[in-house]
Amino acid sequence: MKADNEPTPRFGLRSFRAKFVLVVGGAVLFDLLLSGGLALWNVQKLSRDATSEVGEGLTTANQEYIRSYAVSTASSVDLLLDRVHGDVKALAGVLQAQIDDPRRRQQVGATLSQEAPGSVKVVYDTHGDWAQNLPGAPSVISVWGYLLGADHSPLPGVQQEIEDSTVIDLVAPTLMASGSSKLQMYYIGPKERPIFRTVPYTDQAQTFDRLYPGHNKAEFWEFFFPGIYGSWQQWARDPASRPVPDDITQTAPYTDAITGKLIVSFFHPLWKRDRTGIAGTAGADITLDQLAEVVERVKIAETGFGFLTMSTGNVVAINPSGQAIIGLTSSSDAGTQGVTGLERSLRASTQPAIASLPLDQNNDGVIQHIMLDNNGERVPYIVVLKRLKPTNLWSSGPIKSETMSVGIVVPEREIYASLFAAQQSISRATNRILLFQVGAIIVSLLIVFAAVLGISKRITAGLRALASAAQRLQSKDYTVRVSIPTRDEVGAVGTAFNRMAEQISFHTENLEQLVDERTRELGEANQEISALNEKLRDENVRLGAELAVARQIQMMVLPKPFELEAIPGLEIAAYMRPADEVGGDYYDVLQNGSRVKIGIGDVTGHGLESGVLMLMVQSVARALQEANERDPHQFLVRLNRAIYKNIERTNTDKHLSLAFLDFEDGRVTLSGQHEDVLVVRADGDVERIDTLDLGLPVGLENDISHFIDTRDIVFGSGDVIVLHTDGVTEAEDEDRKLFGFERLCQSVQKRHGRSAEEIKTGIIEDLMAHIGIQKIHDDITLVIIRHT
Secondary structure, eight states: OOOTTOOOOOOOTTSHHHHHHHHHHHHHHHHHHHHHHHHHHHHHHHHHHHHHHHHHHHHHHHHHHHHHHHHHHHHHHHHHHHHHHHHHHHHHHHHHHHHHOHHHHHHHHHHHHHHOGGGTOOEEETTTTEEEOOBTBSSEEEEOGGGBOTTSSBOHHHHHHHHHGGGHHHHHHHHHHSSSOOSEEEEEOOTTSOOEEEESOOOHHHHHHHHSTTGGGSOHHHHHSTTHHHHHHHHHHOGGGOSSSSSOEEEOOEEOTTTOOEEEEEEEEEEOTTSSSEEEEEEEEEEHHHHHHHHHTOOOTTTOEEEEEOTTSBEEEEOHHHHHHTTOOOEEEOOSSSOEEEEOBGGGOSSHHHHTOOOSGGGTTOEEEEEEEETTEEEEEEEEEEEOOOEEEESSSSOEEEOOEEEEEEEHHHHHHHHHHHHHHHHHHHHHHHHHHHHHHHHHHHHHHHHHHHHHHHHHHHHHHHHHHHHHHHTTOTTOOOOOOOOSHHHHHHHHHHHHHHHHHHHHHHHHHHHHHHHHHHHHHHHHHHHHHHHHHHHHHHHHHHHHHHHHHHHHTSOOHHHHHTSTTEEEEEEEEOSSSSOOEEEEEEEETTEEEEEEEEESSOSHHHHHHHHHHHHHHHHHHHTTOOOHHHHHHHHHHHHHHHHHHHTOOOOEEEEEEEEETTEEEEEEEOSOEEEEOTTSOEEEEOOGGGOOOBTSOSOOTTTOOEEEEOOOTTOEEEEEOHHHHTOBOTTOOBOHHHHHHHHHHHTTTSOHHHHHHHHHHHHHHHHTTSOOOSOEEEEEEEEO
16 A cells, blocks of 8 residues: 555656666666677587587597496406405405314314215215215315225315315305306315315216316316416415415416306415415306406497407407407317317407507507408408406416406497588587577567566565655654565565564553563573572582492402502502592402402493492402302303393493403413403513403303303513503593503513512503593503512
């Protein structure tokens, strides 16, 4: 609605609407004419320059595309090989772990032999003079004639090799079902015992007899892979002698004895425990079809193709049409010894340009232009070679470095055909753009002219209403309101103006009442805050008193100095500092006659709950010591069972690392899992004893008897044992650097020959100097034991 005194709107040169139309319309008109003119000029220039530039641009783009295609194809082949390498390394890792831990290897082998006797029991074949297990097992194991005794049974060492290798029945089927597709995975024993265990089960020995007569009387490795074993032995003596720094050895393509397919084998040698020799090999086979599939999927233009070649020029994979174009012929190497290979060399190509292709690194990714004879016609082609990652290769004799290459071959005329088509398309598109651009400029001018007139009227109407209302509000007419039906920014300003007028009217009429109400609300809030502060102070006093009592109880149960001094033959000094009021670290010295038990532990976390669990451990340990429990193994088993039941009852998630030293008659026995134990000999030498294999954290399981072990420590006169929690080694300085085990060793060695108390005091001084002004985040416990 209009106010009574609102002036009649006019469209004169001095009005806001006229100015708006002139400025906005002129600016938009200028922009349209300028941008449209520039667009027309650019389109015409593009049309003139396209003929000369598009050829070079598209040629470069096509060459980059071909080069990129070669790179992606090479990456696909590398990825396939890497996945096979990963599976072979996984199998080798399991077998190597067995070799490095003979006891576990025998335990696993014995267990699997009992569960699956078909995996270790072999039957002698009188016709072939070899022994092999019967079908039904996950793997087939072949034992050659020269590995059998007079009774046709495997020699003792060979039989042990059979049992120890049964772990492959657990691992290989899973690896076969995952990752890259593999033909088979296997284990071959060392030169002295080359048993052959393969997953899945096949007629292995029977097939070898048919394809490789005489193999059963010859040494396996030298018959099938002459030179490969000697290379591995050289690697064992000198790891730097590997041609490529990787344990995986890849064979050249050869015919598989069982399937008759062309395959590539991947071997990973296994090392003896001392790494001085070969303990066998883990292996896997993939068919050449898998490599060929990656290369044969290459499709560039109409007849472009790819191939995979070795550095010698032997082509591993190519489609039949591509093989005919570059003039390759195939032949097989079918000797009487060794595996049968495939020979299809670029050097023997009937096309001279192909036979002379350089395969060295200097031509990696370089576009090469060659001429090929195609039914009597000389046809220009583009060739790009991209090298794969290097690998260790065996073909015959010693292992050597090999870098295969992916080749892409495309006829040039197919590239230029797309170029001509692109030029014609650009010309047609240029003409269309010119017509559309002129039409768009004309339509835009008409639309802009109409829009500026309409918008100017809409905007100025709202602005006039706001100006009139503002004048009335200035005259203290607080009942004024404006009505602007638009939902744009002007409408938003009108809505805000109406709210402002309402608030001014309300606050003017009710200001004194609002002040009184606000004052009353602030007074009530102040009283509530004072009451809450008083309750908070009382609660803090109560909690502080409870924590102080808990801390006092915790400190009361620690060994007293006179107890430590009364122990004959030992000097013991200890230090304990909780991170909070109540700590979660535990240490105790318990004496029962001539037997002394020293314990140290660390409950997860710290605070009251951790401190209570520490007191539980101290009480149970004291009770077991007084009950004359002398067996360290049983001591920990019974203590864990009691603590586990208490943890289960209290529904807490706490547990602790815990270790004990038993000292009696000059002997020290270590049991339980905790931080590494530091032993400093009388002559200053330092020993670090790992407790990881001596137990399991207390409170995790009800029965930990299978995990507990003990270790005897030589503890002579003048020797010092240092026990600590991780609060010592993980203390941080202002740069967040840890105190660490090395600094702990240096601190003890620096005080070599001193008393236990002096060593303890010195270590704490070094530790606190390292921490400086930083907050201590974890409980610190240190126990020094010196044999006098």
